Amino acid sequence: MVAYSKCMRTEGVRDFPDPNAQGKIDLGSGKKFDPNSDVFKAADTKCKKLLPDGGNAAPPPAAVGPAQINYAKCMRENGVPKFPDPNAEGGIDLNGETLGVDPTGPVFKAADDKCKHFLEEAAGGAPRVEKTGGP
Template identity: 35%
Template structure:
């Protein structure tokens, strides 16, 4: 399982990159100052950071920050952790931080303008050798290896990584919703 998590982390790092768009300043109460925000952060990554900070501030002390690409999914947070989605503190924090939830986490759907580039990215991945790559739904992560049967076969992650490298620009646009 740890090899799969390392592979997923590597996949996520493929999309860590620079953006020419300035990131919005984080509210002072999240513990993130504007000076700590770099030009390479996307608005989605910044939002995910604020969401993580909000969850911690509202009683889920072990809530992690998003990965280097800004991805933050409920499965990624809960799998292999001591966090419990049925815990009253979790539910209270989730309700308090609902407005900051990144798309694909839970309860937050991509807008139509965010979904369109996500679908273009999925098509590109299929055209570059991962034929079973599903279209992301508005409320799912952009990349969910649990929904890609070929990713669990020998060489599957290598094929996915190669396709993601070919579709990097579309993936960046999908994460930024443009």
């Protein structure tokens, strides 16, 4: 999966993420690429041979699950009202024109900070613990 990620970046998808500790690649949290773009598709065609089973393995079940839906809903509730739901592959088009907010700006980043726990927990991370009161 690491080799696939590196290949995707080499082939023009500059912000393609590395896999997490569970070997999964998150295509939906704050990334600035479109999985439906020609560049992405061309890179995937060249790089998928690096995936397990050459990319022919069945996609993981529930590519879009409650975590992605909850993340999108949370983003809309926290300052990014046009944040889209993920597509069938779990990808989200994050261009500023569609969102109405700069995906590299402070409003988007603040919303992502509040909402990314949905994706982190789904990827096997620790549940979010909110700090209240005092230092």
